[in-house]
Amino acid sequence: MLKRLTRTALVIGCIGAACVGGRANADDAPIKIGVLTDMSSVYADGAGKGSVEAAQLAIEDAGDVLGKPVELVSADHQNKPDLGTAIARRWYDGDGVDMITDVPGSPVGFAVQTMSLQYKKLALLVASTSSDITGAKCTPYSAMWGVDTYTLSNILGSYLTSTGLDTWFFIALDGAVGRTFVSEGTQFIAANGGKVLGATYAPINSADFSSFLLRAQASKAKVIGLANAGADMVTSIRQAVEYGLVREDRSSRPLSCLRVHYFRSVSRPHRGSSWLRLSSGTSMTRRAHGPQGSKREWDGRRPGIMHWSTAPSITTSKP
16 A cells, blocks of 8 residues: 555656656656765765665655656765756756755755756755745745754754753854854744854864854853754764763753754764754655665665655655
């Protein structure tokens, strides 16, 4: 039953992609789906190869669609908007790709949105989290297929502040998405009677967070909010422990991680620590691929949250 539902959803999605792209009546052209991901930069662990594997799993589960094969292509955008633009343009314009998905990194997501609108083809953005994707930059051909900054800021900003952890200091990505996290988080914190004492912005792929962590410590805020992701979040957590900003007792100030892509890597070796607070998307994505889906591994690892969100972006997409 589950496989029939998955196949039906993929039929609907691929018909939609083909119709939007103006090639529904092409005789033998395969349905082509592109996973544009980060395989070599800061988000590679939470997206990357895992997203490609998850997409392939969804396609294999569904099989041919209306007698046509479904073809998967993938590429590494290296977290560079100009490279993402070039790949999306080539895929849409020359390679017959009907839909692009995954796309970690909001700047690359915005670039793919522009190409999607230009070529009137679908883009389902799983790992681009800026709420501007469905706000100021919204288009008829793209959609957010994961959680956004508004949701993630609300989860921990509202909850922790309501428990009495009512002063915050943010360490955020130096970019539009980091500033959106801080802006939206500040709104939720204030709405629950709290206050943001300050924020500092770290460049992407930072190796040293010491100056940012020391500013957070000097603020005496009850919560340090990490508005970054991927390798940057892993480094932030590790160095916060090394510099003694957190400790293993319940009186320690918490680190609040607003955007978690891959729980196993982000929280290791501190999984379950009393000072670590995580927010992320949870969904029906594992159920969408049956009991065996979550057991599939690559390089000795099981899929993370963004991987399982990429798969249903393929199996349930509609125009």
